[in-house]
Amino acid sequence: MSQFTVNLLFVGGSFLLYILIAVWAKAGTTKDFYVAGSGVHPVTNGMAIGADWMSAASFISMAGIIAAGGYASSAYLMGWTGGYVLLAMLLAPYLRKFGKFTVPQFVGDRFYSNSARLVAVICLIIASVTYVIGQMAGAGVAFSRFLEVDSTTGLIIAAMVVFVYAVLGGMKGITYTQVAQYIVLIVAYTIPAVFISLQLTNNPIPALGLFSTHTDSGVPLLTKLDEVITALGFHDYTADVDNKLNMMLFTLTLMIGTAGLPHVIIRFFTVPKVADARWSAGWALVFIALLYLTAPAVASMARLNLMTTIYPEGTAAEPIQYENRPQWIREWEVTGLIEFEDKNQDGRIQLYDDTSEAFSAEAAARGWEGNELVVNRDILVLANPEIANLPSWVIGLIAAGGLAAALSTAAGLLLAISSAISHDLIKSTINPRITDKGELLAARISMATAIVIATYLGANPPGFAAQVVALAFGIAAASLFPALMMGIFSKRVNNVGAIAGMLAGLVFTLTYIFVYKGWFFIPGTNNLADIPANWVLGISPLSIGAVGAMFNFVIAFGVSSVTQAPPQEIQDLVENVRYPRGAGAATGH
Known part of the structure; x- marks a missing residue:
């Protein structure tokens, strides 16, 4: 059986499973569509949160970026993990107690303002659309290799699958689909890691193999x-x-951005009680840890396997002849995600750091005229089984896992966008008299539209998956997280302060990102595009969300201090959310 047939069986079988689950769990009401009827078991919800959390950035791109950057890139791991703990401890239980299942709904009610709700909708859509671009881009990478189609065709296939199970099933269908997707992605991630750890270190536990003897x-x-x-x-x-400073701000941006992303927050409303929300958070941390403890090992072993593939006899020896390149390089070259240019016409593959001044003399002595192999970071996890010559079924499994990771988070994000438009914009602002049936139709139309836009943007992403996702976290960190924190823990912040803070954080962060990513042309800047030497105080566009959050906090508190305090009933509401009275509230019933 050919590798393509094996891939097709694994990917096609998993897709069929997702669609059957969506048909079984079809949403019949808006409560089913938005929060799965609030009847999901905490363990099930924890597994769904794990799938929602571990996106294409975690499955496909995080190990790739750690492999390329080493310790310096471990901020992704620390920021995303720490952010989940922050969300679970500081926000989720209080938001669940408040009882408003969307972020804009909480902001609108807590700050007693439809204008605040509208600003929150705008912030949510910008952050979620940016995030979903990374998921669709990751799906395109996986499809382009394993189903032997171009990335655009792969994106369209992925969009069609998401359309069926997300639009049809809503949160109810997405929840049970994500449980299946978690099982697929965690098995797909760990099995190749175990094989490779055994090959390189004789240790079957990758996290321990990382610190074992080669x-x-x-x-x-x-x-x-x-x-x-x-x-x-x-x-x-x-x-x-x-x-x-930049690493600290980047880690902080990922942490608070994580805590402000709406697609995970909404999951805590799918369980019956506040206590169940806390249990969901605990179980999700267990499920997330299974992958996050493995990722650094996968990254390190992938980098070592790649280098020793090109230099099989050691780095002092000559690299392999291009015509003798292994089959996995040939396969990935077809996708355009690996490119070779024989700059010195010697027929060999030179893979080295051609920007290193210290190594330039050594490279010249060897007759090398520049790095000749460009490897897209997003392929390392997906290519790992092929690099290590693992069985064909492992390759098919990781194909299904990569797609499951991308599609599970994409579905959650699309639902967050859909609920923001149909519930917080149409139902709460434009047409409060809309019927339950009409709102459900509006939600499905909103999601379908979001899928089309996400597919287009996924075909033209502004970076590799983890980078695009990091930008989304920065936007959420600067705009939504401070509003949620102040809404829960401050009785003094009012509607004017909250609106001013969200807008200040959002505008500041977007402006910095667009200028220093080179997406704005500013005369006299001599093109600032992603050049570290031009960054203010060395702060990268990926790290600026933490600074934007500080602006948000300062402006919100400053404006609130010179304007009228919130009404007493709002202050009492905040008090009740933080310090629930009565045995029933205390136990989560």
């Missing part, structure tokens, strides 16, 4: 990796970062 060389795995890449001009894999 079988062939007899030295620790990370030491071997450092030796291999530094001999080719790259920085030490385990080296500390120079710009600690």
Whole structure:
């Protein structure tokens, strides 16, 4: 059986499962569509949160970016994990107690203003659309290789599958589909990792294999990796970062952005009680940890496997001939995600850091005229089984897992966008008299429209998956997270302050991102596009969300302090959410 047939069986079988679940769990009411009827078991919900959380950025791109950047890129791991803990501890129980299942609904009611609700809708849509671009881009990467189609065709297939199970089933269908997707993606991620860890270290647990001895060389795995890449001009894999301010702000941006993203917050309303929301958070952390503890090992082993594939006899020897390149490189070249250019016409593949001044003399002595192999970071996890010559069924499994990761989060994001438009914009602002049936229709139309837009943008992403997702986290960090925190923990912040803070954080962050990503042309700037030397205080566009959040907090508190305090009933509401009275409230009933 050919590899394509195996891939088709795994991917097609998983897609059929998702669609059957959606048909079984079809949403019949708006409550089913938005919060799955609030009847999901905490363990089931925890698994669904895990799938919602571990997007294409986690499954496909996070290990790739850690593989490329080493310790410096571990901020992705720390920020996303820490952000989940922040969400579970500081926001989820209180929002569940408040009883408003969308972020704009909470903002509108807490700050007693339809204008605040509208600003929250705008912030939510911008952050969620940016996030979903990364998911669709990740789906395109997986499809382009494993189903042997171009990425645009892959995106269209992915969009059609999401359309069926998300538009038909709503949150109810998405919840049970995400349970299946979690099982697929975690099995797909861990099985290749176990195989590769055994090959390289004889340790079946990848997280422990990362700190074990490299079988062939007899030295620790990370030491071997450092030796291999530094001999080719790259920085030490385990080296500390120079710009600690930027790393701190980037980690903080991911953390508070995570806590402000609406597609995970809404999941805490799918369980019957507040206590169940807390249990869901705990179970989700367990399910998330299974992948996040494995990712650094996958990243390190993938980088070592890639380098030793090109330099099979050690970095001092000549690299392989291009005509003798392994089959996995040939397969990925077809997708355009691996590119080779023989710059010195010697027929060999030179893979090294051609920006390193320290290595430039060594490269010149070898007759090398520049790095000749460009490898898209997003392919490393997906290509790992092929690099390690694992069985065809493992390759098919990881194909299904990568697509499950992308589609599960995409569905959650699309539902957040849909509910913001149909419930918070149409139902709460434009047409309060709309019937339940009419609102359900509006929700499905909104989601279908969002899928079309996301598919188009996914075909033209502004970066690789983890980068695009990081931008979304920055936008959420600067706009939504401060409003949620102040809404829960401050009785003094009023509607004028909240609106001013959200707008200030959003505008500041977007402006910085667009200017320093080179998406704005500003005369006299000499093109600032993603050039670290031009960043203000060395703060990258991916890290600016934390600064935007500070602006949000300062302006919101400042404006609120010089304007009228919120009505007493709003202050009492905040008090009740934070300090529930009565045994029933305390136990979550």
